[in-house]
Amino acid sequence: MVTIQDIAKRVGISKAAVSLYLKDPDTTRVGKDTKVKIAKIVEELNYRPNVIARSLAMQKSNSIGILVPFEGPLFESTFMQQVISGIQSVLFAQGYSIVFLPVKGSDSRSMVRHQLEMGLGHDGFILMGTRYCSTKDMEENAKELSRTGIPFVVLNMPEMKLDINQVIYRDPPEINIFEQYYRLGHRDLVLIGGRRGSLENSIYIDQFKKTSKKWGKNFDSSFILHGDYDKDVAKSALLQYLKSGKKVTGIYCLTDTMAIGAYAAIQEFGLRIPEDISVVGRNDSFFVSIMSPPLSSVKRPIFDEGVKGAELLIGELIRSEKPRKVFLESTLVLRGSVQAQKV
Amino acid sequence: MVTIQDIAKRVGISKAAVSLYLKDPDTTRVGKDTKVKIAKIVEELNYRPNVIARSLAMQKSNSIGILVPFEGPLFESTFMQQVISGIQSVLFAQGYSIVFLPVKGSDSRSMVRHQLEMGLGHDGFILMGTRYCSTKDMEENAKELSRTGIPFVVLNMPEMKLDINQVIYRDPPEINIFEQYYRLGHRDLVLIGGRRGSLENSIYIDQFKKTSKKWGKNFDSSFILHGDYDKDVAKSALLQYLKSGKKVTGIYCLTDTMAIGAYAAIQEFGLRIPEDISVVGRNDSFFVSIMSPPLSSVKRPIFDEGVKGAELLIGELIRSEKPRKVFLESTLVLRGSVQAQKV
DNA sequence: CTGAAAGCGCTTACAG
DNA sequence: CTGAAAGCGCTTACAG
Numbered sequence: 001m002v003t004i005q006d007i008a009k010r011v012g013i014s015k016a017a018v019s020l021y022l023k024d025p026d027t028t029r030v031g032k033d034t035k036v037k038i039a040k041i042v043e044e045l046n047y048r049p050n051v052i053a054r055s056l057a058m059q060k061s062n063s064i065g066i067l068v069p070f071e072g073p074l075f076e077s078t079f080m081q082q083v084i085s086g087i088q089s090v091l092f093a094q095g096y097s098i099v100f101l102p103v104k105g106s107d108s109r110s111m112v113r114h115q116l117e118m119g120l121g122h123d124g125f126i127l128m129g130t131r132y133c134s135t136k137d138m139e140e141n142a143k144e145l146s147r148t149g150i151p152f153v154v155l156n157m158p159e160m161k162l163d164i165n166q167v168i169y170r171d172p173p174e175i176n177i178f179e180q181y182y183r184l185g186h187r188d189l190v191l192i193g194g195r196r197g198s199l200e201n202s203i204y205i206d207q208f209k210k211t212s213k214k215w216g217k218n219f220d221s222s223f224i225l226h227g228d229y230d231k232d233v234a235k236s237a238l239l240q241y242l243k244s245g246k247k248v249t250g251i252y253c254l255t256d257t258m259a260i261g262a263y264a265a266i267q268e269f270g271l272r273i274p275e276d277i278s279v280v281g282r283n284d285s286f287f288v289s290i291m292s293p294p295l296s297s298v299k300r301p302i303f304d305e306g307v308k309g310a311e312l313l314i315g316e317l318i319r320s321e322k323p324r325k326v327f328l329e330s331t332l333v334l335r336g337s338v339q340a341q342k343v
Numbered sequence: 344m345v346t347i348q349d350i351a352k353r354v355g356i357s358k359a360a361v362s363l364y365l366k367d368p369d370t371t372r373v374g375k376d377t378k379v380k381i382a383k384i385v386e387e388l389n390y391r392p393n394v395i396a397r398s399l400a401m402q403k404s405n406s407i408g409i410l411v412p413f414e415g416p417l418f419e420s421t422f423m424q425q426v427i428s429g430i431q432s433v434l435f436a437q438g439y440s441i442v443f444l445p446v447k448g449s450d451s452r453s454m455v456r457h458q459l460e461m462g463l464g465h466d467g468f469i470l471m472g473t474r475y476c477s478t479k480d481m482e483e484n485a486k487e488l489s490r491t492g493i494p495f496v497v498l499n500m501p502e503m504k505l506d507i508n509q510v511i512y513r514d515p516p517e518i519n520i521f522e523q524y525y526r527l528g529h530r531d532l533v534l535i536g537g538r539r540g541s542l543e544n545s546i547y548i549d550q551f552k553k554t555s556k557k558w559g560k561n562f563d564s565s566f567i568l569h570g571d572y573d574k575d576v577a578k579s580a581l582l583q584y585l586k587s588g589k590k591v592t593g594i595y596c597l598t599d600t601m602a603i604g605a606y607a608a609i610q611e612f613g614l615r616i617p618e619d620i621s622v623v624g625r626n627d628s629f630f631v632s633i634m635s636p637p638l639s640s641v642k643r644p645i646f647d648e649g650v651k652g653a654e655l656l657i658g659e660l661i662r663s664e665k666p667r668k669v670f671l672e673s674t675l676v677l678r679g680s681v682q683a684q685k686v
Numbered sequence: 687c688t689g690a691a692a693g694c695g696c697t698t699a700c701a702g
Numbered sequence: 703c704t705g706a707a708a709g710c711g712c713t714t715a716c717a718g
Contacts, residue, residue, distance in 0.1 A: 001492070003695055014705045019697060031703060046490045052398045052464035053695030056710045061395055062461070063442070073428035075418060085416035092445040097461065099406070099442045102435040118405070118440065121395035121711095147389045149344070260633055287630040290603055346711055357689045362713060374687060396711035399694045464695095 002047045011037045063097040065122040067115045069108035070130045078285050086306020108133045112141040124313045129157035151316040153309045165312040165323045167305050172329050177252045178211040185341035186250035192227045192258050227258035234261030242269045249341050256281035274339035293336030300330045345390045354380045406440040408465040410458045412451035413473045421628050429649020451476045455484040467656045472500035494659040496652045508655040508666045510648050515672050520595045521554040528684035529593035535570045535601050570601035577604030585612045592684050599624035617682035636679030643673045
C-alpha cells in the first residue's frame with residue numbers, strides 16, 4: 001500500500017507537506033514547485049489516502065451505521081427499500097457513507113449490542129424497529145446508544161418517553177379504516193393482522209374494538225385473522241374464514257402483500273371485489289395499482305421517514321441540534337377496491 | 344469517549360493487558376484478579392472498542408465497499424434489492440459490514456473514482472454495472488481498482504477480458520425469445536428495449552435481427568421500441584405502434600416493469616393477452632404473478648449473482664484465491680401471457 | 687503473568 | 703514557505 005510517507009520520501013519533503021497539499025491543492029503552505037512534484041508522484045504511484053487512518057486522526061468517519069435487529073435479507077421488504085432511499089438521499093448529499101452492520105444474535109437486544117460492538121467509530125446511528133421488536137427492548141437499545149454519546153435516531157417505533165431523536169407515524173383520525181367502513185354502511189368487518197401478539201396488531205385490534213363499540217356492533221376475536229405478513233398465510237386464513245360461513249363485507253389488511261392473498265381467497269371463493277367484499281391494504285406499495293381492481297391503501301410516508309430521520313441526525317452532527325421528535329401522518333389512497341354497502 | 348487507556352489507568356495496568364483481555368477473555372496472559380477488575384471497569388465506564396482504531400492497527404476493516412455508479416435511489420430497483428440480498432447473506436455470515444459510498448460525479452468513471460477516493464481502507468470492493476455504464480468505462484474502472492491491489496469483483500457487466508473476479512450472466516440458447524416466438528408460429532414481433540443506444544439493447548437487437556434472418560423474416564428497425572425502463576414510456580411507445588396500424592403478435596420487454604406498460608397499451612387498444620398478443624418480460628419480478636394474465640418472464644439468477652460475487656471476494660480475501668469468472672444462466676418462466684399462434 | 691514501546695497512516699498544532 | 707513531533711485508539715511483538 002502506498003502511503004503519504006512514500007510520497008514524501010520520493011519528493012524529499014515531510015509527510016505534513018503532502019497531507020497539506022492533498023487536503024487543499026490551493027494551499028499556500030506548500031511551494032508551487034513542490035506541489036507539481038507531489039502531484040506527479042501521487043499520479044505515478046497511484047496513491048490514494050487511507051480513509052481509516054484519516055478517520056482516526058480526524059475523529060470523524062463520515063459514515064453512519066444502520067442498526068436493524070433483523071435476521072435475513074434486509075432489502076427484500078418494501079419498507080426498507082423506501083426508508084433507506086430516503087436516508088440515502090440526505091446522507092449521500094452530505095458526503096456520508098451508509099454502513100450496514102452484520103447481524104448476530106437471537107433477540108433485538110443482543111443483535112443491537114453486537115452491532116454496536118462492531119460499529120463504534122461511526123459518526124452516528126440509525127436504529128430501526130422491526131415487526132419483531134418489542135418497545136421495551138428497543139427502549140433498552142436506545143438507552144444503551146444514548147450512553148455512547150454518539151448521535152442517533154430511532155425509526156419505525158411508537159413514541160418513546162426518552163429524550164432522543166425519533167420519527168413517529170401518526171394515523172390522523174380519518175385513517176381509522178373501521179370507522180370509514182362503518183360509515184360506508186359495512187357491518188361485517190375483518191382485520192388481517194401480521195404476527196400474532198405483535199405490538200402493531202394490538203394497536204389495530206384495539207382500534208377495531210373501540211370503533212365497533214362506538215357503532216354498537218359486537219366485537220369478536222374471530223374477526224381477527226393472522227396473516228403473518230405473508231400473502232399465502234393471509235390467503236388461507238381468509239379462505240378458511242369464508243368457508244366457515246362467516247359473513248364479511250369489509251377487510252383491512254395491515255400490509256398490501258397480505259391483501260394480495262385476500263384477493264386470491266375472495267376470487268377462489270367466487271366472490272367479487274368490491275361488489276361483495278371491499279379491501280383496504282397498507283403501505284401503498286408500488287404494485288397496488290396493477291392489482292385488479294386497484295387496491296385502496298393506507299400510505300405511510302416511509303421515504304419521508306428516512307429523509308426526516310437522516311436530517312435529524314445531520315442536524316445533531318453538524319449543527320449540534322438537540323434531539324427531538326418528528327411526527328408524520330399517513331393518508332388513505334382510495335382506489336377501486338372499496339365500495340359503499342347498502343344497509 | 345472512553346478508551347482502552349482510561350480502563351488501564353483505572354485498573355492500574357497497561358493498555359496491552361486490557362487489549363489482550365478484550366480480544367480474548369480466556370487469555371492466560373492476564374491474571375484472574377486483573378480480569379475481574381477490567382470487566383468491572385469496562386462495565387462501569389460503558390466502554391466500547393473503537394473499530395476505526397482497531398482497523399488501522401490490524402490493517403483490516405471487516406468491511407466491503409459497494410461501488411455503484413448511479414445517481415438517485417439505489418434501493419428502488421428490484422435488481423439492486425436482489426443482488427444486495429445475496430451479497431448480504433454471504434458477507435454478514437462472515438462478519439463483514441457492507442458500506443455504500445456516496446455518489447458524486449457526472450459519469451461512471453468520475454463516480455467510481457470519487458467513491459474510491461472516499462473508500463480506501465475497506466477490505467474489498469464490489470463494483471456493479473448499471474444500465475448507464477459503457478463497457479469501456481467499466482473496464483477503466485476495473486483497471487483502476489486492480490492497481491489498488493485490493494480484492495474486488497465486478498457484477499452486472501458483460502464479460503471483460505481482464506484477469507479479475509467477475510460474475511456474468513449467460514442466456515442459454517433456449518432463452519432466445521425471438522426463436523421461441525417464431526417456433527410458436529408468431530411472425531410479427533416487437534422488442535421493447537430500455538435506453539436507446541445502451542449495450543443491453545444492442546445485444547438483443549442483434550439477436551432479434553439474426554434470428555429473423557434465420558427464419559427468413561425481414562427485420563425493420565421500426566420493430567424496436569424504446570421503453571426507457573419505464574412503464575409509461577413503454578405504454579405510449581406501444582400504443583403509438585398499434586395505432587399506426589402495424590401488426591404484432593409477440594412482444595419481448597427487456598424488463599417486467601415495461602411489460603406492465605405493454606399490458607396497459609394492449610388493453611387500451613382493445614386487444615387481449617395472450618389471444619391477440621403474447622408478452623414476455625424479463626427479471627421475473629415478484630409482481631408478475633399478480634398481473635392478469637400472469638406474465639411469462641426471463642429469470643436471471645440475481646440473488647445468486649450477489650452470493651457468487653461475495654463468495655469470490657471472500658475467497659480471495661480469506662483463502663487468497665486467484666481472480667476468476669463465474670457464469671450464471673437465465674431461465675424462462677412460462678405463465679399465461681404466451682400462446683402459440685396459428686400460422 | 688505483565689509492562690513499555692513501536693507501529694498502523696493519517697492530521698494538526700507548533701516551530702522556525 | 704516547510705519540517706519535526708505529537709496524537710488519534712488500538713494491536714502486537716519484545717522484554718522481563
